[in-house]
Amino acid sequence: MSNQQKHHQNNKKTLLNNQLSLFRQVCVIGLGLIGASLAQAIKDNGLSARLVAVDRHAPSIAEAIQQQLLDTGSARLSDVVGGSDLIIIAVPVQAVQAVFADIKQAMDDGQLATDCIITDVCSTKVNIIDAANAVFGSLPVGLVPAHPIAGAENSGYHARRANLFVNHSVIICELPTTSDVAIAKQRLLWEAVGATVMTMAADHHDAILAHTSHLPHLLAFNLVEQLASHDDNLDMFRYAAGGFRDFTRIAASDPKMWHDIFFANQSAIVSALDEYGVYLQTMRQLIIDKDSTALMGILGRAQAARRHFGHMLASTPYTDTSTMSASYIITPSNTVYGTIAIPGDKSISHRSIMLGSLATGITHVTGFLEGEDALATLQAFRDMGVTIEGPDNGKLTIHGVGMNGLKPSKTPLYMGNSGTSMRLLSGILAAQPFDSVLTGDTSLSKRPMERVAAPLRAMGAVIQSTGHSGTAPLSITGRDKIGKPLQGIDYELPVASAQIKSCLLLAGLWSEGTTTIAQPEVSRDHTERMLSAFGYPVTVDGNRISVTGGGTLTGGDIAVPADISSAAFFMVAAAISQGSELTLTQVGINPTRTGVIDILRLMQADITLSNETHVGGEPVADIMIRSSNLVGIEIPEHLVPLAIDEFPVLFIAASCAQGRTVLTGAKELRVKESDRIAVMAEGLQTLGIDCTVTDDGLIIEGKGSEDKGVASESGDINNSHPVFGGGQITSHHDHRIAMSFAVASLRASTQITIEGVETVNTSFPGFAELANQIGMSIQVDSASA
Numbered sequence: 068m069s070n071q072q073k074h075h076q077n078n079k080k081t082l083l084n085n086q087l088s089l090f091r092q093v094c095v096i097g098l099g100l101i102g103a104s105l106a107q108a109i110k111d112n113g114l115s116a117r118l119v120a121v122d123r124h125a126p127s128i129a130e131a132i133q134q135q136l137l138d139t140g141s142a143r144l145s146d147v148v149g150g151s152d153l154i155i156i157a158v159p160v161q162a163v164q165a166v167f168a169d170i171k172q173a174m175d176d177g178q179l180a181t182d183c184i185i186t187d188v189c190s191t192k193v194n195i196i197d198a199a200n201a202v203f204g205s206l207p208v209g210l211v212p213a214h215p216i217a218g219a220e221n222s223g224y225h226a227r228r229a230n231l232f233v234n235h236s237v238i239i240c241e242l243p244t245t246s247d248v249a250i251a252k253q254r255l256l257w258e259a260v261g262a263t264v265m266t267m268a269a270d271h272h273d274a275i276l277a278h279t280s281h282l283p284h285l286l287a288f289n290l291v292e293q294l295a296s297h298d299d300n301l302d303m304f305r306y307a308a309g310g311f312r313d314f315t316r317i318a319a320s321d322p323k324m325w326h327d328i329f330f331a332n333q334s335a336i337v338s339a340l341d342e343y344g345v346y347l348q349t350m351r352q353l354i355i356d357k358d359s360t361a362l363m364g365i366l367g368r369a370q371a372a373r374r375h376f377g378h379m380l381a382s383t384p385y386t387d388t389s390t391m392s393a394s395y396i397i398t399p400s401n402t403v404y405g406t407i408a409i410p411g412d413k414s415i416s417h418r419s420i421m422l423g424s425l426a427t428g429i430t431h432v433t434g435f436l437e438g439e440d441a442l443a444t445l446q447a448f449r450d451m452g453v454t455i456e457g458p459d460n461g462k463l464t465i466h467g468v469g470m471n472g473l474k475p476s477k478t479p480l481y482m483g484n485s486g487t488s489m490r491l492l493s494g495i496l497a498a499q500p501f502d503s504v505l506t507g508d509t510s511l512s513k514r515p516m517e518r519v520a521a522p523l524r525a526m527g528a529v530i531q532s533t534g535h536s537g538t539a540p541l542s543i544t545g546r547d548k549i550g551k552p553l554q555g556i557d558y559e560l561p562v563a564s565a566q567i568k569s570c571l572l573l574a575g576l577w578s579e580g581t582t583t584i585a586q587p588e589v590s591r592d593h594t595e596r597m598l599s600a601f602g603y604p605v606t607v608d609g610n611r612i613s614v615t616g617g618g619t620l621t622g623g624d625i626a627v628p629a630d631i632s633s634a635a636f637f638m639v640a641a642a643i644s645q646g647s648e649l650t651l652t653q654v655g656i657n658p659t660r661t662g663v664i665d666i667l668r669l670m671q672a673d674i675t676l677s678n679e680t681h682v683g684g685e686p687v688a689d690i691m692i693r694s695s696n697l698v699g700i701e702i703p704e705h706l707v708p709l710a711i712d713e714f715p716v717l718f719i720a721a722s723c724a725q726g727r728t729v730l731t732g733a734k735e736l737r738v739k740e741s742d743r744i745a746v747m748a749e750g751l752q753t754l755g756i757d758c759t760v761t762d763d764g765l766i767i768e769g770k771g772s773e774d775k776g777v778a779s780e781s782g783d784i785n786n787s788h789p790v791f792g793g794g795q796i797t798s799h800h801d802h803r804i805a806m807s808f809a810v811a812s813l814r815a816s817t818q819i820t821i822e823g824v825e826t827v828n829t830s831f832p833g834f835a836e837l838a839n840q841i842g843m844s845i846q847v848d849s850a851s852a
Contacts, residue, residue: 089256092117094151096144096166098127099321100219101188102157103136103227108260110136111229119147127224144169149178153252156187161327163187164198171202184209184249190276192240192269194331205244211253212240212269214276215262222321233261240269277335282343284325285336287318360466364454395805395821395835397812398844401787403640405841406650409629411436411461413830414565415655415685417487418597419625420444421495421573423465424453424473426601426620432463434627439829440485447492450476467622470576475501479540482507484829487566490519491594493541494570497528498577500547506540510741510800510826516541518561519570526553526574526582555580555616562735563588563708565659568612576603578616586610590708591659593685600625600684626682628655633831634690635663635713636806637841641692642672643723644813645787649841651690653682662709664690666717670697670724699726699769707732715807718747722756723790723814724769731764741801750798750808754791754815793817802826806834809845 093115095106102120109115120140122128128140141147144166148154156166173179185207187195192212199206217235219226237257241250254264267275290311329336353362411434421444423430435441437458445463449455452474456464473495480496482488482505489505493516496503506512517537520530529544546552555578560567568584572594575582587610595605595612601620606613634654641649656664656676668674672695679688697720707730710717714736721728736743748760757768770790791811798805798821805824812819824847827834835845 088114088116089252089259090115090153092119092151093153093155094144094148095120095155095157096122097157098122098124098131098140098224099157099324100222100226100231101215101217102155103127103131103224104217104229104231105155105157105188105215105260106131106136107227107229108232109256112259114256114259115153117150119151121147122224124224130224145173145176145178148173151179151183153184153186153256154179156185156189159324159327160189160191160194160331163189163195164202167199167202181207182209182246182249183207184211184252186211186213186253188213188215189331190214190280190328191331192272196240196242196269206242208244208246209249210242211245211249212242213253213257214238214272215257216280217262218320221319222324230261232257235262237262237264238267238272239264240272241266242269273332273335274338277332277339281328281332281336282339284317284320285329285340286343287315288322288325291315291318360454363456364452364466392823393825393847393849395809395819395824396846396848397809397815397819397821398846399789399793399812399815399817399819400842400844401645401813403637403644403647403649403813403841403843406652407637407837407841408652409634409637409654409837410438410831410833411627412593412630412655412685413438413440413632414487414591414593414630415597415625415627416441417444417485417491418569418593419463419627420448420455420465421491422597422601422620423463423467423622423625424448424451424455425470425495425576426465426467426622427469428467428622430463430465430467430622430625432457432465432625432627433461434629435461435463436627436630436830437461438832439483439826440488443481443483443485444488444492447476447480447482447488448473450478450480461627465622467620470619473499473501475499475545476503479504479506482511482539484508484511484826486511486514489516489539489541490566490570491573493519493523493530493543494572494574496543497523497526497530497574498553499543499545501545502548503543503545504540505543512539514538518564518567522556522558522567522571523553523574525558526556526571526578527551528553528574552616553578555582557583557585559585560587563590564735565591565594565708569594572598572605572612572614575614575616576618581613581615583611583613586612588705588708589659591657593657593659596657596684597625628682628685628687629653630830631655631657631660631663632712632803633834636716636810636831636834637838638663638667638672638674638690638692639716639720640810640813640838640841640843642667642674642695642697643720643790643810645694647692647694649692651692653678653687654690656686656688656690658686659709662706662711663713663717665706666700666702666710666713667692667697667720669700669702670720670728671695672697672720697721697724697769697771699724699728699767701729702731704732708735711735712803715743715747715803716810718751718758718765718767719807719811721767721769722751722758722811723771725771726769728767728769729764730766731761733765734763741799741804743801743804746797746799746801746804747807750796750804753794753796754808754811754819756791788814789816790814791816791819793819795819796821798823798826800826802829802831806831809835809838809843812843812845 095102117138120137121144123142131137195212215237217231257264413436416436419432454466516532520532531542563586598605603618634651641647673693675691676688748758751758759766796808800823805821808821835847
């Protein structure tokens with residue numbers, strides 16, 4: 068909850084504690100759906116000592132009094148308004164000026180105080196303010212124009228619902244002439260009936276609503292009229308599919324109300340219609356021309372945008388939201404067995420979208436990881452005008468726009484929880500002619516971005532990060548405003564980071580001269596490999612990688628291998644459990660990513676690689692791993708960058724090893740989705756493991772024992788004794804933390820519960836199902852959401 072929200076909540080509590088009700092008497096003018104629903108909500112929540120209403124429909128007034136909703140009511144304002152301190156106008160917009168005239172007369176007659184709060188629930192705001200000016204001469208100090216974004220198919224008094232406004236937005240126009248008390252009490256009223264209050268200027272409100280509400284209603288009315296006018300209208304309505312019913316549902320709304328709204332907001336609606344006409348004509352021409360690529364681009368972007376904006380506004384994942392704030396409840400099991408396929412490599416999936424979009428021609432991608440992080444990258448390029456078909460079972464078709472074909476996004480580019488997306492895209496966007504803004508969810512917005520922003524500035528980029536720690540949102544100024552291209556630089560990475568290296572290499576594609584990156588240790592080289600696969604020259608000289616700007620990329624076929632970072636969880640699972648043998652097929656074994664295999668082998672894990680080949684320029688192999696008698700080691704620092712994402716699950720392996728394991732040189736782990744060293748240490752200690760956090764690593768005292776880890780009579784390693792206790796683990800919404808402690812359950816004495824596992828979908832959708840397939844017992848519990 069924000070400070071502002073807390074302030075309003077405290078105000079509400081104070082007001083409601085200091086008096087029985089917010090208002091002495093509320094007068095509702097108009098007992099249609101909105102007016103009657105608000106009256107019912109006020110009554111049910113005890114927000115007014117008295118409630119009166121004005122409506123020309125006498126049966127509605129009589130029924131409301133008989134049902135004890137109203138204290139009294141009438142067709143005339145003067146009969147009931149005396150003593151009211153809040154008037155709610157809920158009549159069609161064209162009738163509001165006449166209501167204002169009645170209110171002014173009541174003030175002149177002494178029935179109402181001149182500072183009485185006056186509000187409305189109309190869909191337009193500029194005309195309401197103009198009408199008030201015309202009647203009162205100047206705006207009353209109690210006038211608070213408002214618009215609840217809520218409704219229903221049925222209208223009238225009988226359609227009222229006290230919960231109509233719960234979890235809906237209400238827009239308040241805070242006028243400079245309005246008293247602070249009037250604004251505060253209106254905000255408290257709407258919050259008390261369950262609405263979320265936001266503020267907006269009146270003219271901006273009318274323009275936004277013309278597009279999002281008024282235009283859809285106009286189109287729905289028009290489509291129904293069009294079909295009803297056909298000679299064969301009966302068959303058209305008889306065979307209308309669900310899409311027609313869903314789209315035209317709103318045409319069942321009150322015609323008089325919408326007639327008035329269309330006239331009241333004439334200018335904004337005509338502008339929205341004109342813009343819609345341009346888009347419609349474009350669509351018509353694409354169908355005539357049978358332009359498949361362009362039409363798919365529009366349809367694909369529209370489909371994705373419909374989902375994307377909902378996630379962006381709510382900062383929720385792209386995949387199944389039913390498991391938000393979910394938990395794993397894991398019953399210990401002892402053995403894993405079988406042959407499984409791991410989802411596609413996340414790093415390569417990101418880069419296939421980026422380079423495929425910037426290439427000339429079409430790129431076909433197979434094995435694409437349909438996790439949230441990669442979907443964030445996909446959506447960003449759709450937002451910048453790239454036509455992308457899919458994903459469909461890991462298959463994508465990308466219609467590249469070339470090196471200079473990206474278009475500015477009309478909204479900030481939302482990266483979700485993906486640090487890779489934000490850092491790599493920063494390099495691409497720093498070279499574009501247009502301005503860009505990169506934003507992300509709450510977790511991503513805490514992660515450091517100056518590590519890419521600073522060297523990009525050295526190339527001539529203009530990037531503004533947020534706050535003292537240099538976090539997102541990132542604002543990037545377009546080259547058109549700066550007037551010159553980026554300049555190639557020689558840059559020495561302070562740490563071995565594939566994300567920083569890739570960001571600068573991508574920026575170098577548009578830079579004048581050569582960009583050379585020197586890294587202290589080898590880091591994953593997917594960017595270099597994929598640039599070469601797309602035909603862009605890359606020079607590698609030891610730990611120095613160079614690109615020269617001005618080249619082009621050519622589309623082709625990209626096969627994404629299985630992700631070794633995801634495979635690592637199952638490699639450790641088989642190594643630490645009893646009588647296990649697990650084969651993982653066609654896993655990427657890029658030598659800059661195989662640190663996890665090297666480290667496990669140093670710990671004496673039984674790992675065999677077979678069927679080694681190359682897919683899309685990347686080496687792959689089947690990996691078989693058996694139960695192993697692991698030993699603790701001092702992890703060589705040169706292997707740290709090659710296994711940086713796998714250390715959480717390697718900590719689980721170290722806990723099951725005999726003796727001490729020491730990790731140093733891993734500060735990078737502190738700035739991932741969480742501080743993975745601190746969070747893992749906290750969880751390990753909860754489960755009974757002795758470990759010590761250091762500045763750049765972790766020391767783990769393994770609980771494997773020499774006599775317990777010997778082979779049984781059948782020849783299998785006997786890893787049956789528990790290493791971990793049970794307990795409740797907080798993953799800090801870090802996907803790798805959650806999956807690592809799931810693996811720990813194989814050597815736990817009792818049940819383990821892991822909270823915050825919904826982010827597993829960022830890198831490994833279907834993890835729990837696959838784990839259960841090989842013998843684990845993971846229950847996903849979303850009831851805690």
